[in-house]
Amino acid sequence: MSFENLKPLVSSILTKENTTRDEKLLAVCQLLTDSIDYYNWVGYYFANHETKTLHLGPYVGAETDHTVIPFGKGICGQVAESNANFVVPDVKAQDNYIACSFTVKSEIVVPLFVEGKNIGQIDIDSHVIDPFTEADERFLEFVNQEVAKLFL
Template structure:
């Protein structure tokens, strides 16, 4: 019999392996773009049922598209606008089960149904955000959020 708690434990173990892979990829590299590119590629390979994963980098009072995997995306997002801009402005993760219910959602890809955005905080400032979209509603749960926040913390140490 399959139990939810067993699944959560396995999911966390899988994320821990991905975080170790991230550390191996970035530990000796100082270039921010290279590290963000490898991080997006790693998550794209690891996560199922996603259609976009990447980074937006802070430039003044807006986010500018950085390394990503997926279809072409919006290039500039003002702080406070959409899921990414809201996460950056509030310095907190936004986990959105249905993007069509999020006020001011910016639809870069009409296939996206759910989204998670984790701010990257470096030296107390918002360096940027990790943005992941899924064509499945309610794709991201509390385990995804916890583990992706840990992934971003490790990444931030090498940016």
């Protein structure tokens, strides 16, 4: 399914009534995993700025031991500090990569801003080398703009 076709589905999930924020986030993760064949793990991490750590939120995919990530460590931790998208075409080429699974070949992380503050990020792992394009970045920025409304 195209990113343009997914946008209204994402918005619909996030505006659904009688659903908790975590249920909505989990449903978005499930939609992305089901709809984009190279999105093999999709999840959210949320920042605790006092402890400078990221904490795993709703996700879809293989279980992970990485439930708490210090700022600066791994791709997610670097995004917590840089406030910028990070696309990793080949995780084996990254020095500061936290290996989740030998099946993960690439990763994209896009920060989640609420009123200008980075409160977390969407993290996507792929079993394919170099699948992520600028279109993925723009789409995930849209997803996070919609998700941000849940925190206002």
